[in-house]
Amino acid sequence: MEPAEIASKIKELYPADVVDVRDFRGQCALVVKKDDILEILMRLHDDPEFNFDFLKDLCGVDYLSKRTPRFEVIYQLYSIQHKHMIRIAVQVPEKSPSLESCACIWNTANWHERECYDMYGIVFENHPDLRRVLMPEDWEGYPLRKDYPVEGPEEEWRGFKEVLQKHEEYKKYEWNR
Amino acid sequence: MEPLKDLKTRELVLNMGPQHPSTHGVLRLKLELDGETIRKCTPYVGYLHRGTEKLAEGMTYIQCMPLTDRLDYISSMTNNVGYCLAVERLFGIEAPLRAKYIRTIVSEMSRLSSHLLWLATHALDIGAMTVFLYAFREREVIMDLFEMLCGARLTVTYPRIGGVKNDFTQEFIDKLYDFLLDFPSKIEQYETLINVNRIWLQRTVGIGVISAADAINWGLSGATLRGSGVNYDIRKHFPYDAYDLVEFAVPIGKNGDVYDRYLCRVEEMRQSVLILKQCVEKLPTGPILAPDAPKFTLPPKDRVLNEMESLIHQFTLITKGPMTAPKGEIYVATEAPKGELGFFIVSDGTGRPYRMRVRSPSFIHVSVLPALCEGGLIADAIANIGSIDVVLGECDR
Numbered sequence: 001m002e003p004a005e006i007a008s009k010i011k012e013l014y015p016a017d018v019v020d021v022r023d024f025r026g027q028c029a030l031v032v033k034k035d036d037i038l039e040i041l042m043r044l045h046d047d048p049e050f051n052f053d054f055l056k057d058l059c060g061v062d063y064l065s066k067r068t069p070r071f072e073v074i075y076q077l078y079s080i081q082h083k084h085m086i087r088i089a090v091q092v093p094e095k096s097p098s099l100e101s102c103a104c105i106w107n108t109a110n111w112h113e114r115e116c117y118d119m120y121g122i123v124f125e126n127h128p129d130l131r132r133v134l135m136p137e138d139w140e141g142y143p144l145r146k147d148y149p150v151e152g153p154e155e156e157w158r159g160f161k162e163v164l165q166k167h168e169e170y171k172k173y174e175w176n177r
Numbered sequence: 178m179e180p181l182k183d184l185k186t187r188e189l190v191l192n193m194g195p196q197h198p199s200t201h202g203v204l205r206l207k208l209e210l211d212g213e214t215i216r217k218c219t220p221y222v223g224y225l226h227r228g229t230e231k232l233a234e235g236m237t238y239i240q241c242m243p244l245t246d247r248l249d250y251i252s253s254m255t256n257n258v259g260y261c262l263a264v265e266r267l268f269g270i271e272a273p274l275r276a277k278y279i280r281t282i283v284s285e286m287s288r289l290s291s292h293l294l295w296l297a298t299h300a301l302d303i304g305a306m307t308v309f310l311y312a313f314r315e316r317e318v319i320m321d322l323f324e325m326l327c328g329a330r331l332t333v334t335y336p337r338i339g340g341v342k343n344d345f346t347q348e349f350i351d352k353l354y355d356f357l358l359d360f361p362s363k364i365e366q367y368e369t370l371i372n373v374n375r376i377w378l379q380r381t382v383g384i385g386v387i388s389a390a391d392a393i394n395w396g397l398s399g400a401t402l403r404g405s406g407v408n409y410d411i412r413k414h415f416p417y418d419a420y421d422l423v424e425f426a427v428p429i430g431k432n433g434d435v436y437d438r439y440l441c442r443v444e445e446m447r448q449s450v451l452i453l454k455q456c457v458e459k460l461p462t463g464p465i466l467a468p469d470a471p472k473f474t475l476p477p478k479d480r481v482l483n484e485m486e487s488l489i490h491q492f493t494l495i496t497k498g499p500m501t502a503p504k505g506e507i508y509v510a511t512e513a514p515k516g517e518l519g520f521f522i523v524s525d526g527t528g529r530p531y532r533m534r535v536r537s538p539s540f541i542h543v544s545v546l547p548a549l550c551e552g553g554l555i556a557d558a559i560a561n562i563g564s565i566d567v568v569l570g571e572c573d574r
Contacts, residue, residue: 024505025266053393054409056510057536061523074521076508076536080393080409087508108396111544119230134223134573143231150228150235 003028006050006086014040019091029074029087037090038100044077044086045105052077052086055102058112060120061089064146070094071122075102092122101127119144188216193558195224203569204543204562208555215558218550220543225573233533238264238338238502239475239495241533246332248518248535249571251294254287254323255513256571257336262417263509263520264338265467268502272418275463276340281419282353282456283326283335284511285449289360290319291514291566292442292449299439299563300371303380308370315363318356325349339467339474350457357454364446381436385549385561388433395545398538399516400441401565405433411512423455435564442566502526508536515539515566539572 001009004021007028011018017040020031032040044052056076063070071092078085092099101124103109113124114133121142124130132139136159141148194205203224209217229248233241245260246253258280265271272280297312320330326349327335327342335342371377387395392405402409410427412420428444430437466474475494476487504526510519516538523532542565549561 022506024503025269025507027507029506055396056517057508057519057521057534059521059534059536061532066525074534076519076521080407083414087506106396107391107394107548108541108544111540115540132223134226136223143228148231150231 001084029089031089034090034099041102051079051081054078054080055106055108060116062146098123100125213554215550218547220546222572225569229574237528243334249568252287252291252514253332254283258284259511259518261336261338266509267507270339270467272340273464274461276465277418278456278460279341285452286319288449288514290316292446295566302559302563308367340465344465380560384435384557386434396541404430404438404441423452425452435560438564537571539567542567543572
């Protein structure tokens with residue numbers, strides 16, 4: 001199926017959830033509300049007509065002061081059997097940045113959601129193990145948010161301070177001192 | 178002496194990596210062991226996280242190119258090509274036919290280089306030293322050819338948005354062709370050494386088995402997925418550059434174990450040689466940069482050195498970037514040696530990507546390690562890490 005055809009079918013099935021359909025260079029993105037996202041994704045996975053068995057990617061986008069709601073979580077879905085694809089963009093508000101986890105549908109979503117949480121602070125409810133994945137566990141802030149400075153925060157990460165402190169302590173064991 | 182019934186066992190936690198040689202630099206596995214058996218495996222990544230995606234948001238589309246070199250630094254050509262294709266699709270421009278052929282050639286050379294390094298280190302991890310030395314011998318030829326082509330061996334930055342940096346010379350083509358004639362016999366050498374080697378078979382057959390359905394569900398791609406019997410290759414599903422103009426087969430495994438993943442990659446090397454031969458023989462004449470995008474592609478170097486307009490053009494293009502990127506979002510994937518490498522770019526209409534997401538195969542392949550390792554032995558973990566072919570630069574970005 002062509003992406004536009006898939007988009008119109010999903011729009012028919014979930015008219016209350018689909019907010020917009022973005023079409024660019026032959027690729028379609030369905031903008032949906034976060035409320036029934038798990039149901040929509042399950043349908044896309046289980047329905048033999050769609051059969052989106054392959055979750056290519058999941059990531060966040062921060063539209064700070066450009067759009068409301070502020071965040072979007074993007075799902076790149078693909079069907080190996082039908083060779084068709086669709087993009088789902090879920091709107092996530094700034095006030096309570098959370099949505100349902102889809103790790104119960106695709107195992108690969110586990111780490112993708114962890115990364116999205118790590119970088120944007122978006123909480124995935126019912127995720128089996130929601131921890132930071134790329135940043136240290138005691139890191140403060142969410143680096144890929146637009147209001148996070150590129151050079152990092154002014155305050156030094158406290159984990160680094162601890163390392164320096166230990167380095168000083170261990171100097172007493174150096175043989176030539 | 179205490180009676181045997183009073184003996185107690187307890188689970189042991191073993192931290193493998195991030196400095197262990199088989200963990201490819203900076204991968205750390207926390208293994209909870211019951212004797213030699215792995216009860217739980219927890220991978221920790223992020224030791225090489227450099228914030229590539231964040232950096233890209235502050236750079237122009239052209240400036241982002243060297244960032245992509247440093248993702249999978251073993252095959253930087255394919256990263257560059259993947260990024261260029263994504264930006265070209267965003268801007269709606271197309272590289273000329275000769276550039277497409279050249280890109281296909283360098284991508285496949287990069288695949289050979291990556292697979293050779295994988296074979297060398299994977300075999301070394303398992304205990305085969307000779308293959309390591311042999312594979313590096315052939316990889317050196319490819320590295321020399323890259324050096325002859327663009328001056329760099331590893332981080333090449335050779336493809337350009339709308340084409341490639343410079344054209345092939347006849348000397349390059351001759352040397353490449355000589356290599357292609359010679360290389361299949363070298364593949365036979367590797368196979369003679371390990372294909373029916375008793376130790377190799379015991380270490381790989383039936384180890385780290387993953388079924389086709391599970392492999393798809395885990396989001397695996399590349400030879401790691403095809404080893405499980407799934408026929409999914411982006412070069413066939415969504416052909417890019419000159420892949421639809423050449424004939425090649427996609428090797429598929431049966432059992433989804435470490436041995437099948439090895440067989441798939443070795444056969445892929447043979448297919449790469451076929452693709453390369455066809456591309457070299459069919460290589461058309463013509464320009465190497467898109468003529469319909471003069472405001473996007475850099476002018477040729479000789480003109481920059483001799484014409485004021487070209488110099489100004491290059492200067493403004495590098496410092497400011499093209500100012501008329503259309504608004505929209507695009508996801509373009511390519512078949513990198515490790516698997517599906519995807520670039521998702523959100524454009525807000527300026528000359529810089531508003532958001533650039535890299536879908537890296539290594540990140541996903543590391544996440545599947547617990548499924549492969551749990552229930553197996555410690556020694557099998559080493560074979561499993563090698564078989565999924567990860568580069569942590571790409572995983573951490």
